[in-house]
Amino acid sequence: MDLSDSDLALVAALAEGLPLVSHPYRAVGAQLGLDEAEVIARIQAMRDGGIIRRFGIIVRHHELGFKANAMAVWAIPDGVVSEVGRVLGDAPEVTLCYRRPPRLPDWPYNLFCMVHGRDRGAVEESIQALVRRFDLGAYPHAVLFSTRRFKQTGARYGRPIPRAAAAE
């Protein structure tokens, strides 16, 4: 699915969240010169097309009592990293799972999983369970608990720019 310039403008407007007014889609459209039905149709299309993978209430873990989070990372050989990633990404303990490039010598790890829990012990247990269940013990591994949150907001895409420039 390709995004039009007006879709990109809508994406930027939605980054702030839907306003708490009776007709929120109309309010969003008013900033963009779109009517209510057009806004709804474009969001629907982006949802159906997979551009928007979730549309709804976005909660904050910490405030809901999930006080601990850790980034669990592994160094997995290139040939099997995607397979291991798919397995970990489906595990119920894992909130997010990504492959990223290693940066030697500072950072040898290429597979990243976020794990949330009520406290540190719960997160540690979850990670140990993953290591046992998927036989990950042989791979270099680190667990980076977060100790302070300096900032957490939604992504801001800023003023949308034309596709040609965005694809540079």
Place this chain on the structure above:
Amino acid sequence: MIERAQASAGALSDPQRHRSEAQVESGGAKGAEAPARRLRGYEIDALDRRLLNEFQQDFPLADRPYAVLGERLGLDEDAVMDRLARLSRGGTISRVGAVFRPHAVGGSTLAAMAVPEHRLDEVADLVNAFPEVNHNYQREHRLNLWFVVTAPSQARVAEVLAEISRRAGLRVLDLPLLEHFHIDLGFDLKWT
């Protein structure tokens, strides 16, 4: 001072890879345990719990979506908006909005820095000051500051990293997303 992907140049040559990793904020732990009930001085009740848990996906695309929520919960539209406003003020709700597929729009990356302990507050403030930074955490590692940069283009993401590196006088590791493995279904709060 910024390290760019080299080992993974193949994956990065796909133009889609340049477009974004979107945001990583509140993906879904599918099986989290029961959390605390008291939030900043008020008790969240059963209807709040349903609001928080049942509308993380498939939010109504109707002219008056809060009225639709109200119909399902037995509340009127104003009562739904009042509760959402209260939960937002309390910090429980980040927003009602979209989580975009990684790479779908704009550019982004995860960045890490090794900041001397005595400079951590200063450098964290410097990083936070960029509107393109949407997450910024201290973590237990020699690389102790981790943040996500999201911008309309990958070029702007690179500029932000370069500027942070220059102002802090510290190296910034750039760890762009190469592949994602998780389908975001929201965060199951499992209240009961």
